[in-house]
Amino acid sequence: MNQPRGTVVIDTERCKGCELCIEACPPDVLVMSTEVNETGYRYPLLQSGCTGCTACRMVCPDQVFEVYRFDARGA
Amino acid sequence: MTQELRIVPTDRPPADGKARKVADFRPSLMLGEHGLCPGCGEPVALRILLETLQDLGIVNNSIGVVGHGCYGSFVRIMDVDVLQCLHGRAPSCATGIKRMRPQTAVFTMQGDGDMVNEGLQEVLHTAARGENVTAILLNNGVFGDTGGQQTATTVLGQRTKTSIEGRDPGLHGHPIPVADLVASLDGVGYVARGAVGTAGSIARTKRMIRAAFESQLAGEGFSLVEILTMCPTGWFVGAPQGPDYLAESMEQVFPLGDLRARPKPSGAGA
Numbered sequence: 001m002n003q004p005r006g007t008v009v010i011d012t013e014r015c016k017g018c019e020l021c022i023e024a025c026p027p028d029v030l031v032m033s034t035e036v037n038e039t040g041y042r043y044p045l046l047q048s049g050c051t052g053c054t055a056c057r058m059v060c061p062d063q064v065f066e067v068y069r070f071d072a073r074g075a
Numbered sequence: 076m077t078q079e080l081r082i083v084p085t086d087r088p089p090a091d092g093k094a095r096k097v098a099d100f101r102p103s104l105m106l107g108e109h110g111l112c113p114g115c116g117e118p119v120a121l122r123i124l125l126e127t128l129q130d131l132g133i134v135n136n137s138i139g140v141v142g143h144g145c146y147g148s149f150v151r152i153m154d155v156d157v158l159q160c161l162h163g164r165a166p167s168c169a170t171g172i173k174r175m176r177p178q179t180a181v182f183t184m185q186g187d188g189d190m191v192n193e194g195l196q197e198v199l200h201t202a203a204r205g206e207n208v209t210a211i212l213l214n215n216g217v218f219g220d221t222g223g224q225q226t227a228t229t230v231l232g233q234r235t236k237t238s239i240e241g242r243d244p245g246l247h248g249h250p251i252p253v254a255d256l257v258a259s260l261d262g263v264g265y266v267a268r269g270a271v272g273t274a275g276s277i278a279r280t281k282r283m284i285r286a287a288f289e290s291q292l293a294g295e296g297f298s299l300v301e302i303l304t305m306c307p308t309g310w311f312v313g314a315p316q317g318p319d320y321l322a323e324s325m326e327q328v329f330p331l332g333d334l335r336a337r338p339k340p341s342g343a344g345a
Binding site: 004006008009010011012014016018019022023031041046047052054057059060061062064066068069070071 | 080081082083085086087088089091093094095096097098099100101105108109111112113114115116117118119122271273274277278307314315317318
């Protein structure tokens with residue numbers, strides 16, 4: 001049951017900190033960091049519970065999300 | 076309240092062999108970084124446009140005609156044949172390309188300042204002539220590239236650099252719903268209005284862009300997809316509030332949906 005359904009890779013260095021992904025995440029598992037990247041923007045961090053729905057990747061203007069799903073629950 | 080966050084590492088793909096990549100960072104047609112502001116909606120519109128070209132398999136057979144605005148910088152990073160035209164003249168240039176190369180999928184990418192202020196007659200005449208091209212309008216209600224001045228699609232009451240007290244109909248006139256104007260013309264195959272505020276509206280807008288290109292490939296005439304995009308810089312709101320502002324102001328004046336559906340096939344079946 002604790003097997004995650006999905007995960008994302010976040011290219012934090014390209015993030016501009018607009019926070020659109022935080023609002024868009026249906027399971028609400030993205031939070032903003034307190035640290036900043038090289039260009040001075042805060043960036044999203046992932047908590048456990050990702051479903052791999054790609055909503056973050058849909059809304060991200062800077063395309064910093066790459067989405068993976070785990071196939072443990074069948075196709 | 077001070078609950079310990081359980082952060083999952085996201086700096087590299089999962090090592091688990093069962094992980095299946097379902098979405099890349101960006102489509103392979105996007106070659107690099109855009110330089111637009113945080114929270115801008117236009118890169119999202121570009122992404123779904125390029126993904127649609129790839130889904131339809133017409134990348135090598137399409138030519139884009141781009142106007143002038145923030146999105147003008149996309150010509151550097153979109154791996155599609157592109158012509159950049161004078162302000163507002165993209166539909167006319169697209170007309171010429173389509174008439175010389177009728178087998179090519181021709182699309183324009185224009186902002187509201189470009190299409191509605193600077194080149195309103197170009198798009199209306201191109202639509203009325205029934206030119207078989209697709210126009211993509213990125214409508215954010217401000218001249219973003221020049222610093223956020225009011226355009227012809229700025230909604231009443233909206234604050235911009237040149238309507239700092241809010242757009243006043245007595246002083247500045249009323250917004251022009253260009254997609255509704257185009258939808259009322261003969262010679263038009265498909266007109267729709269989408270937005271990029273939420274994941275759901277982005278998915279719907281992507282289907283609209285696909286329908287517009289399918290309409291063009293079927294030779295049904297002029298097609299237009301108006302996409303409402305966020306410009307938090309020009310709207311004086313924070314980037315996270317952009318989608319809410321879009322829904323509360325622009326979507327109330329410019330309702331989303333198909334404004335002119337594709338003609339029904341005469342025979343049975345879809």
